Amino acid sequence: MNILSQIRASFVRSMRIFTRDKAIIGSSIMLPIFFLLVLPLVLFQNVPAEYMPLTRGFLVIAMITLLIMSTAISNLPGSIAADRDHDLYSKLSSMPVHPVYECVGRIITVFVFSAFGSVIVLLLGFVLGAQYNVTLIDIPLILGIASVITLTSVGVGLIIVGFTKSESAAAHVGVAIVMFIYFLGIAFPYSELPELLRPLVHVNPICVGNNMIAALAIGEDFIGYNPFNIIDLTTMLTLTGLVICVGLYIYSKYCWKR
Amino acid sequence: MKSSSTIVLEAHEITKSYNEKRVLDNFSLEISSSDFFVLMGPNGSGKSTLMSILAGTNPMDRGKVMILGHDISHDELKARQHIGYVPQQHFCSDFLTGRENLQYFADLLGLSKSQAKKRIPQLLQMMGLEDDADRNVREYSGGMKKKLEVATALLGDAQILFLDEPSTGLDPNARKEFLMLLKSINEQGTAILLVTHIGEDAEIANRVGFMLEGRIVAEGTPQKLKEMSGVKSSIILDVIPRTDELLLLLGGISNDCIVIERNESIELSCEEPNEMVPLIMDKLQRSGFNMRSIETQPPSLEDIFYSLTACPIGGEVA
Numbered sequence: 195m196n197i198l199s200q201i202r203a204s205f206v207r208s209m210r211i212f213t214r215d216k217a218i219i220g221s222s223i224m225l226p227i228f229f230l231l232v233l234p235l236v237l238f239q240n241v242p243a244e245y246m247p248l249t250r251g252f253l254v255i256a257m258i259t260l261l262i263m264s265t266a267i268s269n270l271p272g273s274i275a276a277d278r279d280h281d282l283y284s285k286l287s288s289m290p291v292h293p294v295y296e297c298v299g300r301i302i303t304v305f306v307f308s309a310f311g312s313v314i315v316l317l318l319g320f321v322l323g324a325q326y327n328v329t330l331i332d333i334p335l336i337l338g339i340a341s342v343i344t345l346t347s348v349g350v351g352l353i354i355v356g357f358t359k360s361e362s363a364a365a366h367v368g369v370a371i372v373m374f375i376y377f378l379g380i381a382f383p384y385s386e387l388p389e390l391l392r393p394l395v396h397v398n399p400i401c402v403g404n405n406m407i408a409a410l411a412i413g414e415d416f417i418g419y420n421p422f423n424i425i426d427l428t429t430m431l432t433l434t435g436l437v438i439c440v441g442l443y444i445y446s447k448y449c450w451k452r
Numbered sequence: 453m454k455s456s457s458t459i460v461l462e463a464h465e466i467t468k469s470y471n472e473k474r475v476l477d478n479f480s481l482e483i484s485s486s487d488f489f490v491l492m493g494p495n496g497s498g499k500s501t502l503m504s505i506l507a508g509t510n511p512m513d514r515g516k517v518m519i520l521g522h523d524i525s526h527d528e529l530k531a532r533q534h535i536g537y538v539p540q541q542h543f544c545s546d547f548l549t550g551r552e553n554l555q556y557f558a559d560l561l562g563l564s565k566s567q568a569k570k571r572i573p574q575l576l577q578m579m580g581l582e583d584d585a586d587r588n589v590r591e592y593s594g595g596m597k598k599k600l601e602v603a604t605a606l607l608g609d610a611q612i613l614f615l616d617e618p619s620t621g622l623d624p625n626a627r628k629e630f631l632m633l634l635k636s637i638n639e640q641g642t643a644i645l646l647v648t649h650i651g652e653d654a655e656i657a658n659r660v661g662f663m664l665e666g667r668i669v670a671e672g673t674p675q676k677l678k679e680m681s682g683v684k685s686s687i688i689l690d691v692i693p694r695t696d697e698l699l700l701l702l703g704g705i706s707n708d709c710i711v712i713e714r715n716e717s718i719e720l721s722c723e724e725p726n727e728m729v730p731l732i733m734d735k736l737q738r739s740g741f742n743m744r745s746i747e748t749q750p751p752s753l754e755d756i757f758y759s760l761t762a763c764p765i766g767g768e769v770a
Contacts, residue, residue: 196562203559207545207552214547281541285604287509288537288614290529291560 197295204299205306211273212265212307218273221369222264223311226257230318247325251412254319256380258312259343259404263375265311266304266347268368271355274300274449275364278355283450293446301348308344326411336407343403346434352441356448380404385418399430399437458485458520460534460612460643461506466515468501468666475501476512477666483645485611488638490654491647492757493663499647500540502663503616506645507537520611536605536642540616542597546590550581550600553589557604575603579633595626599633612643619653631656651753662757670760674753681759683751684710687720687728690744691736694718701739705731 212218233253234246241249277283286296328336351368358364378394379387379401387395395401405421414420461483468476475498483489493499504510506517508524508531517524522531544553551572558568576582579599589597598618605613615634619627627650635656638644646653647663654660655674662670662677670677691698694713702720703711706728712719722728725748736743 199559199562203556206559207548207556210552211545211547277543277545279541280543281539282543282545284504284507284509284539284541285537285543286560288507288532288535289557289560289608290532296560 197292200291200295201299201302204296205302206299208273208300208303209306212269212303215273218265218269222261222269222307223314225264226261226311226315227318229260230254230257230315230322234322247323248412248416250319250322250324251326252383252408252416254315254324255404255408255411256376257315257319258340259380259400259407260372260376261311261315262304262308262340262344263347263372263400264369265308266344266351267354267372268351268365270300270304270348270351271358271368272361272365274352274355274445275358275361278449279361287450293450294442297352297442297445301345304348304351305341305344312340327413328411332410336410339403339406339410342430342434343400345438346399346403349434349437349439349441352445353437356441356444375400383408383417384421396426397429397433399434402426402430458611459483460485460487460520461645462516462518463506464516464518466502466505466517467513468498468505468510469513470501475666476505476515479515479667481661481668483612483643485641485643486638487659488635488644488657489646489659489661490657491645491661491663491668492649492651492654492753493647494649497663498666499649499663500616503537503614503645503647507535507614508532509537533609534611536602536608536610536613538598538601538605538613538615538618540618540620542594542601544589544597544600544604546588549586549588550576550592550596551585553600554603554607558607561608563607571607575606578606579603593626594621595623595630598622598630602633602637606637606642610642612645613637615644615646617648618646619648619650627652651755651757654753660753662760664761677753677756677760678751681751681756683755683759684708684721684723685725685751686749687722687725687732688745688747688749689718689720689732690716690746691718692742692744697739698741701735701741702732705735 230253234250238246238249350371354367354371355364358367375398378391379398384392384395384405395405402421405417409417409421459482461481463479463481466476466479467474479498479502491499491502501510505512506524508528519531519534522534524531548556554572554575555568558572563571573582576585579602581596581599581603584592584596589600592600602613619630622630631653634644634646648654658673660672660674660677661668670680672680699711699713702718703709706722708723709728710721712721720728720732729746729748733743733746
């Protein structure tokens with residue numbers, strides 16, 4: 195069993211599908227771009243002009259998080275469920291292929307595809323006047339945090355596909371969860387959230403990660419608290435580890451089972 | 453060419469139940485490398501469950517499956533290297549070309565770049581897909597998709613192909629072409645186990661098994677099964693005028709013939725139809741009847757299945 199060739203095979207196939215499927219490109223990349231163009235006109239009309247660049251910067255970060263979530267929590271399970279509906283897993287189960295290595299290929303696809311989309315959103319943000327206070331030292335940290343967000347999202351996506359029966363169910367449940375997380379911890383700075391919703395942010399690695407990136411790139415004052423505290427950090431890393439392990443287990447057991 | 457005496461598959465007393473309903477009942481089977489074995493049975497007889505167990509994708513409750521001496525339950529990696537499985541559904545991605553789909557499976561199997569570069573064009577040519585290799589699979593016909601799927605099963609070192617109802621959805625010409633392709637693969641030394649409910653699929657097999665309620669109830673060559681069943685061949689006549697006198701005349705030709713009047717024709721079920729045809733033609737001519745057409749029709753395997761099991765193959769097991 196050649197581990198690297200299995201990972202590569204799965205990655206190349208998934209990447210081709212993700213870049214050729216208009217629905218995936220539309221929901222993962224075009225939708226955040228659309229929001230990036232429209233939301234400032236709709237929601238930020240009363241923001242003073244001197245704060246607009248940082249506000250746009252915050253929006254770009256939120257859109258990148260949305261992009262990662264759409265890719266991993268909706269499109270990844272949708273793609274896996276479509277393969278399951280077409281009996282690909284029966285075929286794979288009859289071959290000397292390991293479920294985890296095959297899954298790693300798909301996970302790498304999510305990383306690469308999200309990175310590609312994020313660059314587009316970032317560049318568009320610069321064109322629209324987004325501003326950041328980032329130094330070179332912050333970039334590896336930001337990339338690391340974005341990876342944690344991606345891994346958590348992938349874990350959630352794998353759990354979804356283990357328990358849903360069809361492609362449309364997997365994609366729709368994914369969309370619902372993306373919207374839930376987005377509006378309850380990413381769409382608005384922490385300081386703007388109602389008191390009741392703030393605890394949810396601290397137990398959601400995706401929200402914590404988004405706030406960490408925003409704190410680094412825009413400033414703690416904008417976010418309204420310091421997400422780099424030991425409790426949030428520990429919770430984020432622990433829950434991410436747990437979710438990805440559970441997701442991989444569920445994927446291996448329930449997707450590969452007829 | 454491999455030795456015809458190589459036993460590729462040994463299945464011993466496979467038992468499988470779903471929710472206390474026994475789907476496979478002490479099922480046993482042995483297949484050698486020269487075998488083209490077709491398992492026929494109605495829906496619900498356990499064919500697909502059996503296929504999934506033999507291919508190693510579904511655990512059995514009890515029993516043993518050996519592929520070239522490797523136990524599918526305990527030595528699964530080695531066993532799976534010798535299996536080529538083609539499930540019923542089309543599993544190749546519509547977003548990829550034929551060549552890309554084959555490359556995917558070649559990489560999964562660990563074929564080197566040079567091995568894949570040699571093997572993929574060979575398989576595309578064998579399947580007659582070389583001109584369509586770089587088109588998206590969504591543009592392929594059902595027959596082309598099935599051929600591509602068989603090609604994926606032959607990429608590695610498959611000594612036996614498992615095909616689950618492969619001709620479902622194919623038109624008669626595509627089905628014929630596909631079965632001839634399987635026959636040629638078998639003649640090159642790869643054993644084939646195919647499950648179907650379509651009798652025509654079994655005509656080219658060298659071994660046919662009838663499956664009902666989780667076990668094989670009859671087995672043999674198509675010819676032997678026809679002889680076992682006692683079902684006779686038919687002569688189909690189109691004669692005018694259609695009168696009672698005509699039916700009496702035909703009934704009196706031989707005690708072994710049964711006359712059945714149908715809407716468009718008259719059917720005679722006879723032991724030796726080829727010997728009866730000149731006799732019938734002569735009798736009809738002498739009696740002044742106008743015979744518009746006459747043809748012989750051997751019994752179908754579906755007819756034989758029904759005669760041996762009292763269960764229509766197009767039906768469903770309760």
